[in-house]
Structure formats: structure tokens, C-alpha cells
Amino acid sequence: MRWCSWTNDDLGGAGRLGALRERDGEEWLLDVASWAESREATAPADLVDLLEASEATQERVTDLVASANGDAPGWLRPASVRLLAPLRAPNSLRDFLAFRDHVENGARRRGTEVPEPWDRIPVYYKGNRRSISGDRDDVHWPSYTERLDYECEVAAVVGRGGRDWNEDAARAAIFGYLVMNDWSARDVQRDEMACWLGPAKAKDFNTSFGPVLVTADEWDPEADHPMTVTVDGEVWSRGTTAGRRWTFGQMLAHVSRDEDVYPTDVLGSGTFGGGCGLDLDRWLAPGQTVTLTVDGLGSLTNRVVRP
Secondary structure (H helix, E strand, O other): OOOEEEEHHOOOOOEEEEEEEEEEOOOEEEEEEEHHHHOOOOOOOOOHHHHHOOHHHHHHEEEEEEEEOOOOOOEEOOOOOEEOOOOOOOOEEEOOOHHHHHHHHHHHHOOOOOOHHHHOOOOOOOOOOEEEOOOOEEEEOOOOOOOEEEEEEEEEEEEEOOOOHHHHHHOOOEEEEEEEOOEEHHHHHHHHHHHHOOOOOOOOOOEEEEEEEEEEEOOOOOOOOOEEEEEEEEEEEEEEEHOOOOHHHHHHHHHHHHEOOOOEEEEEEOOOOOHHHHHHHOOOOOOOOOEEEEOEEEEEEEEOOOO
């Protein structure tokens, strides 16, 4: 299933639960609440409520949406609504450093080797869970940076709580996957990490999610999915999801060790080698439009603007 959060002018910006499905050979959006009401059923108000519901409720709502036929009430043209970030305030945001080629690029820039612990520990930083943008949202260029950068990533979204999971249990707790842009102020990141802390202000101003959340039964994160970045329509980066050292199950199992994990927790993969301007020594300018595309998950587009 391809779940989304959406709104239109009549709703005053409030997010609603939707599902993108094929209908008559085209992609349509089903307003889940309208369809549920016509069936005298109940459904979560938004995607967060769905993720925080019981597994039984998640299965019931999934079956309800799958049962909608071509004449069901609630079908909308996707172009007639605005897709929001699937999760506008996740419970937590952790971003990993899972691609070895990206780590090797960083080591070369520093004139050193890949740190030995990197092969033992899936390391991550914690981002700002409330500074989230969605597809087609403008991203404001922070006043304190001259080196704004993108990172093309995949993120896993947790659908049930727990702790002390092994890899299999952790993988089973993942509800689905989405495209993530880990925006980065590289000059600030350099200074923060030179002090042996961070990144913080270098990352916390914005993270983009979208356009949809694809459930784990429909998208295999360990398969070889092409990843592409275009800037103003020009291809800057090409890669694949297959280059990660750590699986999402391993990363989530590591997080859960002696620590509670909650629904809507987000785990970013980090970017692939060449999946950011830093690896290319190529930098964004205000007004440019950045599109990240991951095969099977869709395209996430944002324009960077100075306030």
C-alpha cells in the first residue's frame, strides 16, 4: 500500500489519511475517511494515527482500502490536492551513515582511513523531528550557511513499539519506507564536528520526507533500487540502495538495545557515494529545485529559497 497525508483548501491545511491506488489504469488518491464512512466503518484520521494503532487495526484499515472499487466514494485526482509530508512530526529522527562509499569519500577528504568502529557499529545522529517539509514545499536557506547541500536517502518508518529486538524482529517492526532529503549546511557541519560534537545546526533546520509511505510488503530495501538526484532538471547524482553496509533491521535492532522504540520513529539510511554535493564538490544556489527519485518510492521535490 502507498499511504499519504494530504489536504486541500477546504480543509484549512489539516492532514487527512489517503492511499494512492491504480484505478482505470491511472493513479488516484482514495480519501480513506470518506470510503470508511460509506461502509459504516471507522478509520484513523491521519497517517500518524494509523501507525500508532494496533496491528489488528492496521490490517483492518488496509483491507478496507484494498476493497475500494472504481465506484467507491472518496476517489480524488492527486493533482487536485496537496500531498503533505507523510509524517510532519515523527516521534524521533535518527539518521545513519550506512553507505561505505560515502564514508570512504569523507575519509579521503580528511586524508585518513575509514574509522575502525564504523564496521562494528551502525552510527547515527539525532535530528530535529519537528522541522519537517514535504514534497513541493520550499526549503528556506539558513541565514548562517553559504554551503547548503542535499543528501539522497531512504528512510524506514517504525510501525510498532518495543525494545531489545534482534534483526528479524526489528525488520518486522518496520511499517514502510519513504524518500528522505537530509539537508545539510556543510560549512557549519565542518565547524561543529571539528569540536567533536554534532551535527546540530548543520542539519536541524530541515529534513524532507515524501511523497508517500510505501509499506514494507511492497518495497524491499535490500534489493537494488536506482537512486537519482536532479537539480533544475540536470542529473547530479546517481546511485543505488544496494550499497549499504547495514540493513534497516540491523540499524533498528541496534537502536532498540536497552532503549524503547516507538511507532513513527524514523531511521534514515545516509546517502550513497556521490549522493550529495559534498562528494561532488558541487554546490546548490538559492532558487534551485532539487528532486530525489528512488525507484519504487517516488520523487521528492523541493526548491531552496532565501527567506
